[in-house]
Amino acid sequence: MIPVSSPSTFIEPRDVDYADFPASTLVSEGMQVLHADLKPEHGTAILGVEYARKDGLTLHLQILLPPMEPESTAVFPLVVFVQGSAWFEQDLGQSLPPLAHFARRGYVVAIVEYRPSPVAPFPAQIRDTGTAIRFLRRKASDFHIDPNRIVLWGDSSGGHTTVLTCLTDGDPFFSDEPVDEEPLNIRCFIDYYGPTDISRMNEEPSIQNHIEPESPEGMLIGGANVLDHPDLVAPTVAMNHISPTPRRRPLLIVHGNKDRLVPFGQSVLLHDALKNAGQPVTFFQLKGADHGGPSFWKEEILSIVDNFIRVNI
Template sequence: MLNLKIPLMAWFCLSCLSPIVHGYEVDDSYTVTSAYAKYHKQYPHIRLVDVQPAGKIRFDRVYANINGRELHADLFHPTLEQGQQPLATIVMIHGGGWNSGNKSLFYPLASAMAQRGYLAVTVEYRLAPEAQYPAGLRDINAAIVWLKQQSVSLNINPDKLVLLGGSSGGHMAALLANSADEPLFHADKSITVSTQVKAAIDIDGVLDVSQGDGLKHEDKNGNANSAMGKWLGGNFAQQTERWKAVSTALRINQTSPPLLFLSSGQMRFAAGHELVFAKLSQLGIAHEMVNFAPAPHSFWLFHPWFNRVVDKVDQFILENVVQIQAPIQSQ
């Protein structure tokens, strides 16, 4: 278990705050507070995670400026010996149904991964109340470009980037990892830096919303006010091509990176994984699914699941990106 360095209530409250912004609406309904309150009755053993920084933390570094709107990232650096680089860089995309949440939701996991030797980067991106699809996807790609362009000053290997996300952030991580050459997801078409990453880690984020259970649950019988409907600007019938465009299952290709899927066991959030895994198998691309059932949807935010999430993420990156055998961790 992580030792307490940053006061727990400080992180607890950080995750409750809406960003102080001007000119756009903010949905702050998804926080650690709201998730804890939602799940505690059904899972009375649930516990909050203490936060311990490993090395230097740099908050609110500007990675893009869109007509005066700054977008920020927080960098959690590992403690390194002279001449060492982080094992890899993990770009973390928070969840919140494409409409809510903020980058502080991943502070505990970012701190834990920095302790394991990674540079962890939690990223702010525009949510649906401010800017609908594809704005948020373009923002994440802009953050990847920024990290690669800053690789020398950050002392990172630009070829060892991993996308990780939870819930809607997991959906976005898997989608972007398999869509590096999609012009629609890049605002600045003049930039030639590739946004290809070496691995994707999707924590309970739907992989296909164009058919089957993914469409059933996200479209909610044609409700244009569903979370995805708000993000995409309409229900499946109104915005069919957009719903297909954001389905990872339809984008698997020869350049797709290894994929780790961490599941709560609530299979509506894993919709599309069978098709994705079948395609990855045909292409000989590594993939793995780990089931944490019985667990709440936001299980990665809490004990008793948190340490196991850290172990699996570490193991997968070591074996598929760093390409060394992962040490056996205690469960």
């Protein structure tokens, strides 16, 4: 048995600031010395934050903080991102890596989980997004959020949810909370290739049937044939919620012209309706882009999104 040696000295632990903590003077032959860069380059992920319980489901947020010094009290604009999923159960990690990269530009990013359509059809997804935003506003100090600078962003069905959330803001039908007591306070919003009129999606080439009861669009309205139920479809159509007054928040649309799932014309319909109503909208066609993919997360496109946000918050 190897005997345990007794330490020659014992230094009493003391809780001291980094600046007052002594640097080690010990050396070892062959040791190489590097100088530490203490500036933070990456943020922090806070995963699985519960924000609500509805229909027997616990709904979560994945929250990404920008780089900041330890013990910082800084606050940042909040980007709430609604992950697309054809309104079914979301893969909440799908866009997490590029959004973590985007957070480094100086944003808190919160990815919203909504109830999937087989559990709760439209407008549950709109109501859940509003609930999530109100939760984040109440907890702003916990997550370094500036509650007066909130942006909503979504892709595909998350884009549809984003657009409908903003266009129906203030309508109690689309909210699970009193709208007059807890406003959403969204400053601007971004739509990545979201559907806008589910009854017209098969008017253009697509690799998917958008009409049948079991289609994503049919499930959104409760498992019904889209063309046979215009009464159920009407509230889901973004253009039905556009009017010249009041002036809405600015919208940025980005959509690929080779989208095989959500036809490009869906964004044309929305852009034209907003322009005709005198509402603020900016529209980019991403030439050659399919339904999502890496082209939407390139630095050039993210800089367009970043600049749009900074101008409008």
